[in-house]
Amino acid sequence: MAAIDYRALAAKAREEADASTLDNVRKRCLRAEAAWLVLAGRHDTVENNRARREADRSML
Numbered sequence: 001m002a003a004i005d006y007r008a009l010a011a012k013a014r015e016e017a018d019a020s021t022l023d024n025v026r027k028r029c030l031r032a033e034a035a036w037l038v039l040a041g042r043h044d045t046v047e048n049n050r051a052r053r054e055a056d057r058s059m060l
Contacts, residue, residue: 006040 010033017029 004039004043006036006043010036010040 013029013033013036017026017033020026020029
């Protein structure tokens with residue numbers, strides 16, 4: 001399964017927000033960007049925790 005690039009999706013949402021002429025579409029895109037960035041942060045946390053657990057296991 002391919003990893004999702006949350007930051008790329010956030011950047012795309014930002015581009016769509018910047019290109020939008022409708023206020024409601026712009027706001028929707030900015031909310032999407034914020035959500036993608038939260039998911040990117042969670043993904044980073046999970047990956048860091050996984051790497052730390054694996055490093056701890058290798059020390060045993």
